[in-house]
Amino acid sequence: MDRRSALTLLAGGIxxxxxxxxxxxxxxxxxxxxxxxxxxxKVAQVQSPIxxxxxxxxxxxxASISMIFADNHHAVDQMRIVQSALGGAIVCTxxxxxxxxxxxxxxxxxxxxxxxxxxxxxGYDFTNGIYAIDNRFIINELIAGxxxxxxxxxxxxxxxxxxxxxxxxxxxxxxIGVIDxxxxxxxxxxxxxxxxxxxxxxxxxxxxxxxxxxx
Numbered sequence: 001m002d003r004r005s006a007l008t009l010l011a012g013g014i015x016x017x018x019x020x021x022x023x024x025x026x027x028x029x030x031x032x033x034x035x036x037x038x039x040x041x042k043v044a045q046v047q048s049p050i051x052x053x054x055x056x057x058x059x060x061x062x063a064s065i066s067m068i069f070a071d072n073h074h075a076v077d078q079m080r081i082v083q084s085a086l087g088g089a090i091v092c093t094x095x096x097x098x099x100x101x102x103x104x105x106x107x108x109x110x111x112x113x114x115x116x117x118x119x120x121x122x123g124y125d126f127t128n129g130i131y132a133i134d135n136r137f138i139i140n141e142l143i144a145g146x147x148x149x150x151x152x153x154x155x156x157x158x159x160x161x162x163x164x165x166x167x168x169x170x171x172x173x174x175x176i177g178v179i180d181x182x183x184x185x186x187x188x189x190x191x192x193x194x195x196x197x198x199x200x201x202x203x204x205x206x207x208x209x210x211x212x213x214x215x
Contacts, residue, residue, distance in 0.1 A: 018060030018094070018155050018182060044142035045161040045177070046071065051188075052078065054181040060156040061095030063181035064149050065103055067158045069118070071147050072213035074110040097125050097151065097207045104149065104211050116215035123209040126199050133208060135173050139164055141210045150178060151207030152195050157181065159208070160188070 050070040054063035055078055062078040062085070069076045082090055085099055095103075105120045122133040139162055141148055148159040161177030176191045197203020 018054060018058050040165050040167070041163065041174070042166055043161065043163050044139045046142055046145050046147045049147060049158065049160040049179050051179050052181055053183045055079065056092035058092045058094050060181050061100050061151070064156040064158050065100065067179060067181065068104070068147055068149055068211050069108070069110070069116075069213070071145075071158075072116075072211075074108070074114065074116050074213065075112065076108055076110050080111075095156070097127055100149070100151070100156075100207070101125065101209060104209055114215070116213055119212045119214065121210045121212045124207070126206055133210065135164065135171050137210065138162060138173065138208070139171055146210065146212070147179075149207070149209045149211065150176070150191075150205070152204040153199070153206055154204070155180075155182065156207075 050067055052063045052066045052070060054060050059078055059082060062081040065081050066076055066078040079090060081103060085095065085103055086093070101120055101123065104118050107115060107117045109115050122137050123130055124133045138148060138159070142160070142162055150157050150159045157178035157180050159176055160179055161175075162173050163175035163177075164171045164173045173196070176196060177188060178191060179188055180186065192204075195204045197205060199206045
């Protein structure tokens with residue numbers, strides 16, 4: 001499959017700031033998505049995802065990485081993630097997508113002293129020209145209980161739910177639900193229409209990564 005042509009919703013790039021966002025009118029938790037009468041419409045979701053609130057206005061990326069690890073039973077404080085990214089410094093700063101991918105592609109020792117390996121298994125990074133994920137892969141990851149890291153032009157969040165219309169070929173994702181680390185945002189909300197569209201098609205979506213945790 002040519003993933004460059006198959007991906008219909010999400011793209012990649014640099015995360016700029018952490019301003020919160022999305023459609024706050026949607027449900028406050030992902031455990032009960034709205035019912036629908038469309039016969040082919042389905043929902044894939046991570047059960048009981050963990051929310052971690054970012055500790056500074058620009059640490060949405062670190063809090064989101066921390067959530068990915070926590071959902072895989074490895075607690076790593078976001079401050080440790082920042083220190084790892086900045087060579088030991090603690091600075092309230094945005095995280096470039098290339099650096100975020102690196103943090104998701106290395107070994108870690110969690111807060112309990114257990115070692116694990118994080119591996120990016122697929123991704124879309126518009127800034128760095130990476131087109132290596134599609135809608136079917138996103139859905140299968142959520143069905144398997146693995147959240148994905150999402151970034152747009154303003155913010156980083158964690159994908160935990162996708163509503164989609166299935167087909168024999170490529171499914172069409174109609175809605176994405178995220179856990180948001182911004183303290184003033186609802187813990188769970190759906191992305192806005194523009195956040196669902198790839199950046200190179202005029203939308204806001206700029207980065208996505210699926211992550212496998214070993215150990």
